[in-house]
Amino acid sequence: MSFLEIKNVWKSYGDAQILERLNLTVKQGEFVSMVGASGCGKSTFLNMLLGKEKQTKGEILLEGKPLVQEPDEERGIVFQRYSVFPHLTVLQNVMIADEFSNAKLLGFVFGKKKAEIKAKATEFIDAVGLTPALNKYPHELSGGMQQRLAIAQALMKKPKILLLDEPFGALDPGIRADMHVLIRDIWQKNNLTIFMVTHDIKEGFELGSRVWVFDKLRHDPQAPNAYGAQVTYDLDISSETNKSDSKMKIDELSTPSSNPIMQEEKA
Amino acid sequence: MKRFMNIEPSPALRAFLTLLPFIIALFAYSIASEARLAENPHDKLLPSFTQIADAVDRYAFTENKRTGEYLFWQDTGASLYRIGLGITISALIGLFIGLCNGLLPTLRAGLSPFITIISLIPPMAILPILFITFGLDELAKVMLIIIGTAPVIIRDMQSQVMQLPQEQLIKAQTLGASTWQVAIRVILPQIMPRLLASVRLTLGAAWLFLIAAEAIAAQEGLGYRIFLVRRYMSMDVIFPYVIWITTLAFAMDFSLRKISEVCFPWYHQGAK
Numbered sequence: 001m002s003f004l005e006i007k008n009v010w011k012s013y014g015d016a017q018i019l020e021r022l023n024l025t026v027k028q029g030e031f032v033s034m035v036g037a038s039g040c041g042k043s044t045f046l047n048m049l050l051g052k053e054k055q056t057k058g059e060i061l062l063e064g065k066p067l068v069q070e071p072d073e074e075r076g077i078v079f080q081r082y083s084v085f086p087h088l089t090v091l092q093n094v095m096i097a098d099e100f101s102n103a104k105l106l107g108f109v110f111g112k113k114k115a116e117i118k119a120k121a122t123e124f125i126d127a128v129g130l131t132p133a134l135n136k137y138p139h140e141l142s143g144g145m146q147q148r149l150a151i152a153q154a155l156m157k158k159p160k161i162l163l164l165d166e167p168f169g170a171l172d173p174g175i176r177a178d179m180h181v182l183i184r185d186i187w188q189k190n191n192l193t194i195f196m197v198t199h200d201i202k203e204g205f206e207l208g209s210r211v212w213v214f215d216k217l218r219h220d221p222q223a224p225n226a227y228g229a230q231v232t233y234d235l236d237i238s239s240e241t242n243k244s245d246s247k248m249k250i251d252e253l254s255t256p257s258s259n260p261i262m263q264e265e266k267a
Numbered sequence: 268m269k270r271f272m273n274i275e276p277s278p279a280l281r282a283f284l285t286l287l288p289f290i291i292a293l294f295a296y297s298i299a300s301e302a303r304l305a306e307n308p309h310d311k312l313l314p315s316f317t318q319i320a321d322a323v324d325r326y327a328f329t330e331n332k333r334t335g336e337y338l339f340w341q342d343t344g345a346s347l348y349r350i351g352l353g354i355t356i357s358a359l360i361g362l363f364i365g366l367c368n369g370l371l372p373t374l375r376a377g378l379s380p381f382i383t384i385i386s387l388i389p390p391m392a393i394l395p396i397l398f399i400t401f402g403l404d405e406l407a408k409v410m411l412i413i414i415g416t417a418p419v420i421i422r423d424m425q426s427q428v429m430q431l432p433q434e435q436l437i438k439a440q441t442l443g444a445s446t447w448q449v450a451i452r453v454i455l456p457q458i459m460p461r462l463l464a465s466v467r468l469t470l471g472a473a474w475l476f477l478i479a480a481e482a483i484a485a486q487e488g489l490g491y492r493i494f495l496v497r498r499y500m501s502m503d504v505i506f507p508y509v510i511w512i513t514t515l516a517f518a519m520d521f522s523l524r525k526i527s528e529v530c531f532p533w534y535h536q537g538a539k
Binding site for chain 1: 432434435437438439440441442443444445447448451452453456457531532533534536
């Protein structure tokens with residue numbers, strides 16, 4: 001039994017077929033980068049993993065059991081924006097994760113329990129390098145710091161899967177590089193299984209141990225919505241040799257003839 | 268020379284410009300008043316400042332011979348009690364129903380269209396119904412304020428809740444929050460400053476309903492007094508009462524804003 005099994009999953013909205021015939025398995029500890037053109041369904045797929053959307057056909061099994069059809073503690077998420085609570089300080093933002101599970105009725109914890117949660121939260125805040133900003137509100141933080149905070153929040157719950165929805169898309173290149181180092185470090189230390197949607201193919205190859213390229217194999221020019229996207233490339237890049245091969249793949253994908261949409265996006 | 272649109276007045280000039288319209292208005296009034304009184308010393312339309320001061324002294328600082336009370340403060344107390352009670356209840360109703368409606372699609376499906384229709388009923392049109400149902404005393408007046416302002420606050424709160432980024436609600440769920448926990452830890456603190464803003468905006472309407480209700484049936488109150496002395500054309504009483512109501516309205520608005528800024532710094536600084 002694999003960690004995550006995707007069995008013949010299809011997704012459509014009304015007449016528009018978004019995804020079709022997805023058959024994939026993922027081992028625990030893999031870092032899957034999902035790349036593809038806008039509107040190719042990679043975000044839809046992430047939302048299905050999250051439980052926000054339901055597949056039209058097929059099933060997704062996590063450790064042999066069907067995925068719960070609403071967001072829960074098994075799956076952590078970091079969005080591109082708005083992932084943190086603006087009315088809470090950095091410390092409170094991270095503490096709230098455990099306050100939810102310890103105070104079902106009141107929503108707040110007190111005394112010794114609070115001190116425990118605070119200690120745990122401080123550790124994760126330290127791990128993402130936000131200790132100097134412990135008592136700041138999110139609006140006082142830069143975009144990169146907000147994303148660090150969102151990651152710390154998600155880690156508090158030790159999720160089986162960590163989902164990243166273009167997490168670094170709104171950041172400056174320099175900050176982005178720092179975040180890459182951070183996320184790779186966190187991935188390895190915590191033995192996480194990560195799914196990341198990204199527009200940036202290079203980022204996908206740099207971070208992932210596996211890359212999925214979403215694209216349409218079948219195309220009907222009269223009815224562009226008739227067929228959905230599939231995972232056209234499933235590349236294992238966990239070893240160095242594979243990584244160098246994949247560099248060539250990037251170039252191949254970046255040439256205008258093979259994928260005009262991708263080119264447009266980079267411009 | 269900079270374009271006019273790019274010229275920022277200095278602090279001193281800004282203060283002067285703020286005061287200027289007030290000074291001009293007072294000056295214009297005193298000239299007009301003097302001119303009328305010179306022609307007819309018994310003219311009641313534009314009383315002089317001394318006449319107004321006399322009236323204020325009579326109403327605010329002289330004991331009523333019959334009841335031993337100070338009419339002005341009695342009226343102020345009665346009106347503030349009504350508007351305070353009315354707007355507080357409205358805010359609580361608005362917060363509770365608005366939050367539930369915004370968060371729970373099932374409740375929203377049932378209640379939202381109904382509340383939209385209710386909010387379109389002109390409250391003044393059903394004032395007679397309120398007087399018939401709730402009698403002529405305090406309850407009817409407070410009810411008019413509630414009926415006039417609560418639906419607006421409910422609708423505003425509902426849309427504010429729905430405008431919170433979906434990402435936050437999903438994030439809370441992935442951290443293990445239940446519906447209840449999302450409501451009290453994520454949504455409630457975030458819409459409190461918005462509730463205060465909503466109350467500030469509806470205060471104008473609340474005063475309108477209060478004065479209208481007092482004008483029609485009351486024994487005391489600022490609105491009652493204005494409409495009572497209107498029979499004697501006592502402009503010397505009406506003017507200070509109107510200025511006093513404006514002052515109260517301004518003070519309420521100002522203190523709500525200050526409360527919001529002190530209690531929810533993240534909201535006001537974040538908006539910048």
